[in-house]
Amino acid sequence: MSAALLIEQLLNGLQLGVMLFLIAAGLTLIFGVMGLINLAHGSLYMIGAFACAAVAAATGSFWLGLAASLAAAAAAGALMEVAIIRRLYERDHLDQVLATFALILILSEGTRWLFGSFPLYLDIPPLLQGAVPLPGGGQYQLYRLAIIGVGIVVAVGLYLLISRTRLGMRIRAGESDREMIAALGVDIRTLYTVVFALGAALAGLAGAMVGALQSVQVGMGEPALILAFVVIVIGGIGSIKGALVGAILVGVVDTMGRFLLPKLLALTMPVSQANLVGAALASMLIYIVMALILALRPRGLFAGQA
Template identity: 75%
Template structure:
């Protein structure tokens, strides 16, 4: 195995991880602050991707496409929080699951009605197309490097928001004692709508960014949502730092597992059998990682309460 291949796969894992972080950060904010299980978060990812593809197709501008993805996902999040989610905060988790699953069906059929069943495609902007030469002569896609940089920038921005701003103080206080901050005059309903819209915007941004390297299609958010739940269980519910670290662990485990496990089994198995066995274990690697973390720390790496 060459060093160049290894470095490329590590970068692929980082890129996959930071995109998962954008999904998981919004999900962990919503669950941590509101205590809400939101299965429709993947649909907001899909909304961002379709909004970006539609606007890019009309205007040809990738920047406007990203802005449209953020706005569409945030608006959709605010609307469903006010219309549906607000009635579920005191409901049992089973009711939350059923209601947000219904939202998945509504978003999927609504998107199919608006855009059809065929996938859309979002072109990589010219400024970010093509490879860039890294130290050591490694050529890596410029757009994927930009995704890593954007993910890290968003992580730093979320840390600043939650740790250094008045809104962040309210978010953290709402997570710990919502009745107390309501007694101090904070409008809990407005805070919840804002947090939900922020989480939805992050999901929409992830959908738009990933939409340029894969097709944009109905149902694209559900597989990513499952991985986002794995991320927040590993990192700890309600922790932005945990979401970032957990996302990087999941991204690297998924990518490097597919590289190393088949090669490992080839040492003592026939090539075909080794490839099949290694690929099967690689697909389970992130769930094995989650199980090991929960055995060691049931609340997750940075969680303060059991998941």
């Protein structure tokens, strides 16, 4: 196993972790501030991907498509919050699960009606095409490195937003005591809509960037949503720091598990059998890690921290 191949897989895990962070950050904000279980968050990821693909195909510009993904996902999130989610805050979690699951079905069928059942494809912008050299003689795709860079910038921006701005102060206060912040004159409904739109925009951004690496299709948000829930359970609900650490942990463990386990098992069994067993074990690995962390830290690694 070469050093270049190992570094490449580590970078793949980091890139996956950054994508999961963009989805999980919005999800943990929404759950932490509003106490809302939003199963439809993955649909906002899908909306961002479709908006980017459609606008890029119409204009020939990936960057306009990226802007469209942010706008479309944020608008869809705000509309969803005002029309439906707002009525669920005082309901129990079962009602929230049922209502947001219904939203998944509605948004999936609406997207299929607008764009059809066939997948769309996004081209990597010319500025980010090509590869950069890795230690040991390998190369790594420049676009994937750009995704990692965007994720780091967003993480820093979110941390500064939450910890250093008036809006962040209101978000943290709303998480701690929504009745008190409403009594102090803050428009809690507007605050909730802003938080929901912000979380939706982050999910849309993730969908747009991933769309250039895989096909854009209906239902693409649900697998990402499952991993995002694992991330926020590991990191701690309501914590941006926890979402970042949990996402990187999940991304690296999942990627390295799929890469290393079949190779290790091949030392003791036939290669074909090792590949099957290794793939099965790798798919379980992040859930084993989650169970171990919850056994030691039942509220997650950074529960109660910004």
